[in-house]
Amino acid sequence: xxxxxxxxxxxxxxxxxxxxxxxxxxxxxxxxxxxxxxxxxxxxxxxxxxxxxxxxxxxxxxxxxxxxxxxxxxxxxxxxxxxxxxxxxxxxxxxxxxxxxxxxxxxxxxxxxxxxxxxxxxxxxxxxxxxxxxxxxxxxxxxxxxxxxxxxxxxxxxxxxxxxxxxxxxxxxxxxxxxxxxxxxxxxxxxxxxxxxxxxxxxxxxxxxxxxxxxxxxxxxxxxxxxxxxxxxxxxxxxxxxxxxxxxxxxxxxxxxxxxxxxxxxxxxxxxxxxxxxxxxxxxxxxxxxxxxxxxxxxxxxxxxxxxxxxxxxxxxxxxxxxxxxxxxxxxxxxxxxxxxxxxxxxxxxxxxxxxxxxxxxxxxxxxxxxxxxxxxxxxxxxxxxxxxxxxxxxxxxxxxxxxxxxxxxxxxxxxxxxxxxxxxx
Numbered sequence: 488x489x490x491x492x493x494x495x496x497x498x499x500x501x502x503x504x505x506x507x508x509x510x511x512x513x514x515x516x517x518x519x520x521x522x523x524x525x526x527x528x529x530x531x532x533x534x535x536x537x538x539x540x541x542x543x544x545x546x547x548x549x550x551x552x553x554x555x556x557x558x559x560x561x562x563x564x565x566x567x568x569x570x571x572x573x574x575x576x577x578x579x580x581x582x583x584x585x586x587x588x589x590x591x592x593x594x595x596x597x598x599x600x601x602x603x604x605x606x607x608x609x610x611x612x613x614x615x616x617x618x619x620x621x622x623x624x625x626x627x628x629x630x631x632x633x634x635x636x637x638x639x640x641x642x643x644x645x646x647x648x649x650x651x652x653x654x655x656x657x658x659x660x661x662x663x664x665x666x667x668x669x670x671x672x673x674x675x676x677x678x679x680x681x682x683x684x685x686x687x688x689x690x691x692x693x694x695x696x697x698x699x700x701x702x703x704x705x706x707x708x709x710x711x712x713x714x715x716x717x718x719x720x721x722x723x724x725x726x727x728x729x730x731x732x733x734x735x736x737x738x739x740x741x742x743x744x745x746x747x748x749x750x751x752x753x754x755x756x757x758x759x760x761x762x763x764x765x766x767x768x769x770x771x772x773x774x775x776x777x778x779x780x781x782x783x784x785x786x787x788x789x790x791x792x793x794x795x796x797x798x799x800x801x802x803x804x805x806x807x808x809x810x811x812x813x814x815x816x817x818x819x820x821x822x823x824x825x826x827x828x829x830x831x832x833x834x835x836x837x838x839x840x841x842x843x844x845x846x847x848x849x850x851x852x853x854x855x856x857x858x859x860x861x862x863x864x865x866x867x868x869x870x871x872x873x874x875x876x877x878x879x880x881x882x883x884x885x886x887x888x889x890x891x892x893x894x895x896x897x898x899x900x901x902x903x904x905x906x907x908x909x910x911x912x913x
Contacts, residue, residue: 490787492521493779497825507821508771515774518782530774537773538766541725542654545644547762548728552735553595554754559739559746561706562604564699565590571699574688580613581626581676588630589669592637593710594731598819598856602631602864606871614872617685624868625857625882629672629890631864632853635819637665639713639727642823642849645769647724649776649827652841654724655717660846660908662714664897668850671889679885705738765820772824785832796837803839803898806830807851811891814855818863822852846904850894857883 496517500510515530556562569583569590576582584605591601605627613623635642638658647654691699712734713727722730739746746754779785795802810830814822826848834844856864859880869879897904 490784492518493775493782493784497775507818508768511768511771511775511821511825515771515778518775518778522778522782524781529777533773533777534770535773537776538770540648542644542648542723543766543769545639545654545725545728546641546765547758548725548732549596549639549641549644550758550762551755552728552731553597553600554758555732555735555739555746556591556594556706557600557604558750558754559735560743561594561703561735561738562587562591563608564703564743565706566605566608568699568703570688571691571696575690577687578676578680578685579688580609580616580618581623581680582673584609584613584623584627585630585669585673585676588627588633589637589666590707590710592634592665593639593713594706594735596634596638596640596642598631598634598853598864599867601634602628602867603871605631606868610868610872616687617683618680619683619882620872620874621878621882622679622885623882624872624874624879625884625886626672626676628857628864628868628879628883629886630669631867632856632890633665633668635849635853635856636661636668636846638662638710638717639724639731640849641765642819642852643845644724645765645820646823646827646845646849648769649772649824650831650841650845652845656842656908657845657849658714658717658724660842660904661849662907664846664850664893664904667893667897667903668890671893672886675885675889705742709734768820768824772821775825776828779828785829788829789833789836792833799837799839800898802837803844803847804895806833806844807847807894807898810848810851811855811858814852815858817855819852819856822855823848840901840905842908843901843904847894847897850890850897854887854890854894857887 493514497510497514500513501507505513512530519529566583566587569586573579573582573586588601588605595601609627610623614620638661640658640661643657643661644654646652647657709731713731716722717724717727792802792805795805810826813826831841834841856862865876865879865883869876
């Protein structure tokens with residue numbers, strides 16, 4: 488009955504149009520009433536405890552880093568470098584989009600920011616070259632959702648805090664799956680455009696290619712600094728976020744000189760606005776998380792899936808199917824915050840590595856960013872390209888299927904996820 492109260496109150500408040508953060512608080516109040524707990528201090532205390540976490544300081548700094556990178560010209564130089572090397576091959580702009588998405592994912596960790604930057608530059612170029620605009624938008628959207636998987640990932644930070652999992656280990660374990668997601672949509676892109684008649688970019692000389700590569704070296708250095716520093720223990724993920732923000736600001740101000748001092752307030756404001764939304768969701772989820780634990784909902788879920796506890800692979804399929812269905816209705820951050828306290832006790836009881844589960848959980852939620860009806864990233868692409876959602880849904884399907892296939896393969900072969908972690912901890 489407690490599960491029904493939790494799900495019913497949450498979905499009911501969302502159906503009434505209440506913002507998800509307030510729906511989470513309302514859901515908590517409904518559960519408190521059902522459980523006979525009426526102390527309002529519990530709400531305030533758990534909202535404070537939910538957001539009072541040192542690792543969560545990484546969120547505003549990575550948001551700032553993303554703003555500085557886009558405004559400072561790092562994003563454009565990455566796209567130009569990819570264009571110089573692979574823009575001339577058939578379907579080259581699509582491969583450029585995916586390559587740039589993977590590199591940018593290693594810089595900012597924000598799917599929406601990366602997708603917006605890529606779409607603004609590449610959609611007009613792809614439209615002019617004769618590419619199907621719906622398919623192009625679908626590719627860019629699926630390229631953008633690699634950002635929560637490849638470190639530094641804001642989603643992994645939130646999951647790590649909510650689930651008590653090492654963020655550094657999550658970062659390292661996300662590298663190979665993120666690259667595989669990019670390879671998968673490249674393969675799907677190659678298959679989907681083989682009959683299209685499209686123009687290609689002229690082949691660049693080696694001098695031009697190295698010139699564009701040199702221009703982007705400042706951007707390419709940052710992920711090496713972050714991953715290297717985390718690996719040797721030189722700084723924590725939170726400190727890495729501060730370094731990323733400071734580095735991108737210095738490069739934008741003094742190296743590329745594309746950030747002007749008068750723009751700084753606007754950039755800080757946009758980062759603060761996005762951070763406030765995320766942190767209020769985290770705080771509101773703290774109430775639900777406490778009541779979920781108090782009401783023994785994880786134990787009830789464990790009882791439901793207990794027949795599958797002895798088969799880890801089958802259990803992972805079931806959990807991932809559950810998350811996938813929920814991801815079609817909820818956005819990325821709310822799904823992570825709501826489902827993590829519910830599923831983590833089940834995962835630990837079944838003997839599944841929390842890092843391995845966390846990576847697949849984040850991949851699943853990232854795919855939810857392009858699944859209708861919510862599909863936040865899909866909406867971003869539609870607004871930039873000025874196409875209807877129905878067209879974007881049609882265009883995204885081959886690439887979403889390719890990335891879902893990667894997730895399924897990782898369930899079957901978990902060693903792919905854990906291999907980098909084992910290699911780096913030797």
